[in-house]
Amino acid sequence: MSSRKQKIDLGDSSNYEEQGRAVRQRLDEGDALNRWTGKPFSSRYYSILEARTKLPVYQFKDQVLKSLEDNQIIVVEGETGSGKTTQIPQFFLDAGFEERGVIACTQPRRVAATSIAARVAEEMDVNLGEEVGYTIRFEDVSDPNKTVLKFVTDGMLLREAMSDPLLLRYSVIILDEAHERTLATDVLMGLLQELLPKRTKGSKHGELKLVVMSATLDAKKFRDYFHGAPLLKVPGRTHPVEVFYTAEPEPNYLEAAVRTTIHIHQCEGPGDILVFLTGEQEIEQACEEIREKALALGQDLPELVVYPLYSSLPPQQQRQIFKPAPGPRIPGGPPGRKVVVSTNIAETSLTIDGIVYVVDPGFSKQKVYNPRVRVESLLVSPISRASARQRSGRAGRTRPGKLYTEKSFHNDLQETSYPEILRSQMSNVVLTLLKLGIEDLVHFDFMDPPAPETLMRALEELNYLGAIDDDGQLTEVGYQMSELPLDPQLSKLLLISPDYGCSSEILSIVACMSVPQIFMRPRESAKAADAAKAQFTHPDSDHITLLNAYAEYEACPDSEKKKWCWDNFINDRSILSAGNVRKQLMGLMKKLDLPIVTSDRKGDGSFAYTDIRRALTSAMFMQVAFRQQSGVYLTVKDNQKVYIHPSSVIISRPDWVLYEEFALTTQNYIRTVTVTNVDWLVEAAPHYYDLENFPECQAKAELERAYSRLKFSKK
Ligand code: CDP
Numbered sequence: 001m002s003s004r005k006q007k008i009d010l011g012d013s014s015n016y017e018e019q020g021r022a023v024r025q026r027l028d029e030g031d032a033l034n035r036w037t038g039k040p041f042s043s044r045y046y047s048i049l050e051a052r053t054k055l056p057v058y059q060f061k062d063q064v065l066k067s068l069e070d071n072q073i074i075v076v077e078g079e080t081g082s083g084k085t086t087q088i089p090q091f092f093l094d095a096g097f098e099e100r101g102v103i104a105c106t107q108p109r110r111v112a113a114t115s116i117a118a119r120v121a122e123e124m125d126v127n128l129g130e131e132v133g134y135t136i137r138f139e140d141v142s143d144p145n146k147t148v149l150k151f152v153t154d155g156m157l158l159r160e161a162m163s164d165p166l167l168l169r170y171s172v173i174i175l176d177e178a179h180e181r182t183l184a185t186d187v188l189m190g191l192l193q194e195l196l197p198k199r200t201k202g203s204k205h206g207e208l209k210l211v212v213m214s215a216t217l218d219a220k221k222f223r224d225y226f227h228g229a230p231l232l233k234v235p236g237r238t239h240p241v242e243v244f245y246t247a248e249p250e251p252n253y254l255e256a257a258v259r260t261t262i263h264i265h266q267c268e269g270p271g272d273i274l275v276f277l278t279g280e281q282e283i284e285q286a287c288e289e290i291r292e293k294a295l296a297l298g299q300d301l302p303e304l305v306v307y308p309l310y311s312s313l314p315p316q317q318q319r320q321i322f323k324p325a326p327g328p329r330i331p332g333g334p335p336g337r338k339v340v341v342s343t344n345i346a347e348t349s350l351t352i353d354g355i356v357y358v359v360d361p362g363f364s365k366q367k368v369y370n371p372r373v374r375v376e377s378l379l380v381s382p383i384s385r386a387s388a389r390q391r392s393g394r395a396g397r398t399r400p401g402k403l404y405t406e407k408s409f410h411n412d413l414q415e416t417s418y419p420e421i422l423r424s425q426m427s428n429v430v431l432t433l434l435k436l437g438i439e440d441l442v443h444f445d446f447m448d449p450p451a452p453e454t455l456m457r458a459l460e461e462l463n464y465l466g467a468i469d470d471d472g473q474l475t476e477v478g479y480q481m482s483e484l485p486l487d488p489q490l491s492k493l494l495l496i497s498p499d500y501g502c503s504s505e506i507l508s509i510v511a512c513m514s515v516p517q518i519f520m521r522p523r524e525s526a527k528a529a530d531a532a533k534a535q536f537t538h539p540d541s542d543h544i545t546l547l548n549a550y551a552e553y554e555a556c557p558d559s560e561k562k563k564w565c566w567d568n569f570i571n572d573r574s575i576l577s578a579g580n581v582r583k584q585l586m587g588l589m590k591k592l593d594l595p596i597v598t599s600d601r602k603g604d605g606s607f608a609y610t611d612i613r614r615a616l617t618s619a620m621f622m623q624v625a626f627r628q629q630s631g632v633y634l635t636v637k638d639n640q641k642v643y644i645h646p647s648s649v650i651i652s653r654p655d656w657v658l659y660e661e662f663a664l665t666t667q668n669y670i671r672t673v674t675v676t677n678v679d680w681l682v683e684a685a686p687h688y689y690d691l692e693n694f695p696e697c698q699a700k701a702e703l704e705r706a707y708s709r710l711k712f713s714k715k
């Protein structure tokens with residue numbers, strides 16, 4: 001491929017300016033060929049190029065390149081929308097870095113990785129998936145022989161490090177959105193600390209450069225961590241933002257956000273609106289209400305279009321947000337307006353042009369973890385002051401803007417949010433680090449070390465799952481688990497499923513659990529949706545209910561799949577991607593020499609339900625709840641009061657249930673539940689259900705009876 005490229009010789013590193021000028025001049029002359037495709041550029045290329053050269057970071061191209069040539073690590077800080085993510089990786093291509101290895105740019109969010117890759121491919125006038133690609137979990141749109149610039153979620157780069165510990169494929173790693181301090185970015189930073197000294201200039205494998213990039217960051221903290229790496233500040237061009245506070249605290253922030261949006265539409269001049277809410281359900285509801293209310297206002301006001309934005313939204317719909325607002329209803333009339341209702345994706349990772357008004361109720365969904373009771377959950381919480389500032393900044397990007405928010409917040413917000421590493425369950429990370437050969441977790445150079453209790457919990461859980469031995473060494477099982485891109489319990493579930501003769505079914509279940517909810521339940525047709533789901537229901541298991549739906553979908557001829565989904569209230573995109581995930585996991589299982597066996601021996605869909613439930617029990621024995629005499633469920637060992645979520649198919653009130661997810665809302669709910677029993681539990685995990693270390697509770701009495709019964713029956 002390099003023969004096709006008109007590579008600009010790097011030569012003397014002080015020559016960037018000159019090279020930049022040469023490139024621009026050639027472009028100006030209009031006779032340049034695309035160095036990647038060898039073809040003339042499209043007209044779209046030139047129109048985007050013009051906008052690109054006006055972005056604030058463009059003025060810093062030479063400085064960024066020079067600084068990176070002189071240093072192994074640099075830190076770049078610049079206002080959201082200044083062009084960091086889309087332009088800086090291209091600077092490195094202009095300077096020929098791809099000759100030394102691929103350039104990777106990490107993103108904390110899947111949506112950002114995919115949409116930015118698409119944008120940059122467009123800017124470079126190449127096909128997405130060829131020179132420019134992306135890799136997110138279960139989706140790799142890149143070409144190992146051709147891709148020179150790859151956008152990748154931080155979690156996926158971490159996985160790659162497991163098979164390529166020196167990241168030899170790469171010449172530059174850009175850690176973008178570093179201020180978000182996601183768990184994976186934090187671990188990557190720690191790894192890079194260890195790795196970079198092994199890949200310095202003149203080292204055997206060539207130099208690896210690191211660019212840490214962010215909208216706002218605690219510059220001192222980052223620079224200290226990276227041994228005083230130079231900081232480049234790209235000044236923003238923001239306009240003043242006027243702030244309007246609600247008169248009183250709003251008890252229902254969703255309703256208030258809808259009301260405010262409509263108010264802006266009625267009373268304010270042209271300009272698009274960005275509304276921040278916390279999750280899919282809320283966002284869809286708000287979109288619906290805004291549409292209804294706008295419709296009711298009649299034809300006198302300009303047209304209003306509303307787009308949702310959240311991570312589980314199909315990519316095609318995600319791209320809608322970049323469409324320009326509609327034109328005027330009548331020639332010469334006021335232009336239409338666009339409203340984007342988004343999670344905090346739009347806070348820093350995506351920039352939507354044309355936003356003038358921001359409605360910010362001040363909440364986001366944040367992960368919380370309590371190691372004492374082993375519960376990790378997403379909780380709607382007030383955002384930090386730093387986030388609030390970022391959100392308001394979205395309004396003043398292209399011209400003066402207005403922010404609508406609630407006052408009480410700004411008085412008692414935390415300055416920044418805690419990094420995710422302090423709010424997460426760690427077993428997956430610990431497994432990754434062990435696989436990477438890092439055993440001394442306590443002395444690993446985390447920017448903010450996790451609580452010792454959290455690390456201890458993770459080690460304990462991995463030990464119960466058989467992934468590490470009592471000395472903390474990775475076992476064969478642990479090694480196999482680390483090869484699967486799943487949480488440890490689900491990895492374990494796949495690994496043991498052949499022993500229960502149902503690995504094919506467990507694959508389907510795990511695949512369905514790895515994609516957004518496949519059962520849809522629109523508010524207006526909830527009854528019909530429930531009736532459709534009832535056809536697949538197994539009264540003892542949400543997991544098997546998923547399996548039944550998936551099996552029927554698989555059996556349906558391809559040409560009828562879409563209609564089948566529609567008729568059965570199944571999210572067709574979700575189930576399609578479940579199929580894709582299943583295929584990939586099956587490939588990984590085969591690589592690990594694990595047999596794919598079905599319990600449906602007659603081939604008529606009659607699965608061995610008991611075996612499937614036993615397999616589930618053997619992997620998920622740490623997520624079990626027991627029904628008390630009073631009727632409530634308590635989680636085993638941690639004694640948390642929980643309720644079975646109303647969406648569950650389980651309506652009987654069984655003694656023992658295992659669950660997939662612990663959701664903290666107004667009440668503690670467990671979701672995706674399967675009925676299990678005490679005999680299976682003590683057989684599958686006697687080391688966990690050992691009476692000696694079991695806290696006193698009603699479940700313990702049951703266990704004692706089970707042990708004596710089993711001993712008795714074994715004799
Ligand atoms: O990373 P940073 O926030 O500094 O900016 P960016 O994501 O590189 O975006 C730079 C500019 O590119 C934005 O301000 C938009 O004008 C434009 N852009 C776009 O028009 N469409 C996209 N899908 C992405 C970026």
Ligand code: MG
Binds near residue numbers: 081348349
């Ligand atoms: Mg960016």
